[in-house]
Amino acid sequence: MTTLHESLTVGAITLPNRVLMAPLTRARSAQPGDIPQAINATHYAQRASAGLIIAEASQISPQGKGYAFTPGIYSAEQVEGWRLVTDAVHEAGGRIFLQLWHVGRVSHVDLQPNGADPVAPSAIRSPAQTIISATSGRVDVSMPRALETDEIPGIVEQYRSAAQNAKDAGFDGVEIHGANGYLLDQFSRTGTNKRTDAYGGSLENRLRLPLEVADAVVGVWGADRVGYRISPTGDFNGMSDDNPAQTFSTLATALSDRGLAYLHVVEEFRGSTRDEAILDPIREAFKGVYIANGGYTAATAQERISSGKADAIAFGALFIANPDLPERLRLGADLNEPDPSTFYGGDEKGYNDYPFLEAASRA
Ligand code: PHB
Numbered sequence: 001m002t003t004l005h006e007s008l009t010v011g012a013i014t015l016p017n018r019v020l021m022a023p024l025t026r027a028r029s030a031q032p033g034d035i036p037q038a039i040n041a042t043h044y045a046q047r048a049s050a051g052l053i054i055a056e057a058s059q060i061s062p063q064g065k066g067y068a069f070t071p072g073i074y075s076a077e078q079v080e081g082w083r084l085v086t087d088a089v090h091e092a093g094g095r096i097f098l099q100l101w102h103v104g105r106v107s108h109v110d111l112q113p114n115g116a117d118p119v120a121p122s123a124i125r126s127p128a129q130t131i132i133s134a135t136s137g138r139v140d141v142s143m144p145r146a147l148e149t150d151e152i153p154g155i156v157e158q159y160r161s162a163a164q165n166a167k168d169a170g171f172d173g174v175e176i177h178g179a180n181g182y183l184l185d186q187f188s189r190t191g192t193n194k195r196t197d198a199y200g201g202s203l204e205n206r207l208r209l210p211l212e213v214a215d216a217v218v219g220v221w222g223a224d225r226v227g228y229r230i231s232p233t234g235d236f237n238g239m240s241d242d243n244p245a246q247t248f249s250t251l252a253t254a255l256s257d258r259g260l261a262y263l264h265v266v267e268e269f270r271g272s273t274r275d276e277a278i279l280d281p282i283r284e285a286f287k288g289v290y291i292a293n294g295g296y297t298a299a300t301a302q303e304r305i306s307s308g309k310a311d312a313i314a315f316g317a318l319f320i321a322n323p324d325l326p327e328r329l330r331l332g333a334d335l336n337e338p339d340p341s342t343f344y345g346g347d348e349k350g351y352n353d354y355p356f357l358e359a360a361s362r363a
Contacts (some may be wrong), residue, residue, distance in 0.1 A: 008312055011225055012222070020313065023057055028345065028351060035077050036084065037084070040071070042348075042352050047319060054096075057099045057101035057182075058073040060101060061102065063158075065112075066130055066141070068134070079165050079168050082171070086170035097225075098175070102155065102184070103183060105119070105126050106126050106141055106182060109142045120144035124144070125143045128181070163220040174225070175226075181231075186239075188230075218258060225261060230265055233278050233279070234269050252286040256288060260288055261289060262289035262291050290309075291311065292304055292313050293315075296313050328357060
């Protein structure tokens with residue numbers, strides 16, 4: 001029986017275990033400039049025992065930003081900041097990918113360059129709320145405008161350039177964020193893509209931008225260092241699709257044909273329910289590594305791997321609170337409780353102060 005604690009080859013790299021750290025928005029980049037800083041390096045280095053760290057969603061351009069204080073991967077200063085993080089993780093013996101993010105319509109004019117409207121496949125407003133400053137609280141996202149067809153190559157170029165920046169920053173690979181209602185997900189699903197050009201309408205057209213992005217990123221990294229994240233069962237950020245099993249198994253097949261290292265599937269998130277009728281065909285369609293995420297415990301994670309439905313499990317909240325999560329799961333040790341009040345924004349409190357197992361309690 002394969003266990004959570006066995007190694008796993010993911011494309012070009014070998015992981016020492018299958019307990020992965022999910023990408024987690026923590027909104028703690030240095031201002032101005034959305035620049036990763038020393039506290040971020042400490043945070044990720046503390047979690048270097050993860051089989052793989054998938055670092056938080058990072059905007060690929062100023063236009064791709066949807067929340068205050070999230071880091072970017074488009075400026076030289078950001079690349080330098082991320083270098084602190086990758087060096088610290090590698091020094092601690094870990095492996096780290098970066099998640100490439102364009103939020104599309106989930107943004108606010110106050111977060112956009114020159115107060116521009118956020119962009120989307122179609123001019124349909126998300127019911128989502130966001131945070132635009134330290135004091136704003138939650139505010140409704142803005143009405144987006146539909147991207148012109150001739151702007152699409154520029155979007156692909158944002159991803160390509162960000163992928164190159166991630167390479168220059170010393171990451172081991174990248175994950176394309178195609179999940180949770182952000183730009184690529186908006187293009188993929190019927191509820192948000194009402195376009196009549198080559199990027200909307202048919203399923204093939206809806207998947208055109210996601211696959212052009214995948215090809216551009218693979219062009220920088222090689223397929224064996226690229227993953228892709230989807231959330232086929234989720235409605236977070238106001239998402240819907242007429243046939244999610246078909247949409248996402250078709251996408252999974254296309255990514256599999258390109259030889260991507262892994263597919264990362266958000267199976268449940270913020271109240272959405274796991275639906276095996278949607279997940280099973282996706283698992284079957286993708287021939288590379290399947291990473292499952294969403295509400296897993298030690299027991300359900302092991303069960304999922306044993307059943308063959310996943311190769312590795314990405315943990316979010318548990319990794320926030322337990323920097324040594326793989327060891328704790330291996331030993332069956334007690335887990336620290338995550339504190340949601342410190343998830344977003346702030347400093348080292350609730351970020352770098354969760355305790356490791358004491359040497360005594362390990363014995
Ligand atoms: C969030 O900031 O709430 C957030 C960011 C990225 C996700 C999901 C949630 O994929």
